[in-house]
Amino acid sequence: MDVMQLLEYLQEIVETASKVPITGKIVLDKKEILEVIDQIVNYLPDEFKKAQWVLTEKERILSEARKEYEVVKKETMEMLKKQVENHDITKEAKIRAQEIIAAAQRDAKSMRLGARDYADEILCQLDKELEEKGKIMISNIKKDAEEMMASISEDFTNTTATIRENIKELRNVK
Structure with a gap:
């Protein structure tokens, strides 16, 4: 995977995350998000x-x-x-x-x-x-x-x- 794919995957996670009623907020898996961010950091030049x-x-x-x-x-x-x-x-x-x-x-x-x-x-x-x-x-x-x-x-x-x-x-x- 490259940085673009990881960013698209991160966007997909946010877009498909469970929504909290009324507030407009979403629930994210912290571990999964941090793993993706860590991978992005590792790919940075x-x-x-x-x-x-x-x-x-x-x-x-x-x-x-x-x-x-x-x-x-x-x-x-x-x-x-x-x-x-x-x-x-x-x-x-x-x-x-x-x-x-x-x-x-x-x-x-x-x-x-x-x-x-x-x-x-x-x-x-x-x-x-x-x-x-x-x-x-x-x-x-x-x-x-x-x-x-x-x-x-x-x-x-x-x-x-x-x-x-x-x-x-x-x-x-x-």
Whole structure:
């Protein structure tokens, strides 16, 4: 089975599910639905998994940056306590902390935009592929329908010819 078949099967489950009177809601088999969703997830291209990894890495880097910010902030507070009279050190530490935060925010934004662009590219490719497969499927269905109609027409013609022959034969019998 491919993703499309699994999605169609999932749609069929929802459409044929038992209905709860008055509410318009339906009753679904949770285990069956989760199994189908699990199969769909397993069929998703590796690019989706890579995009998820990029997002996870972004969160990890942001977390590390926050930790580093907290460490720098704590060091700055200690230096401030030890050297209250020396404002230059405190100012330098704050500037350094702001530089670290700004760099982390730039990196996070860059990763977020990269992940979004990557996911957009993958989804566009998937959309094109689904559209192409749909056109092929419709073309095949049309071809099969035309062949079936030609077969029915030929059968009908043959049957009509046989009936006419039988009519001639009956008229010739005396």
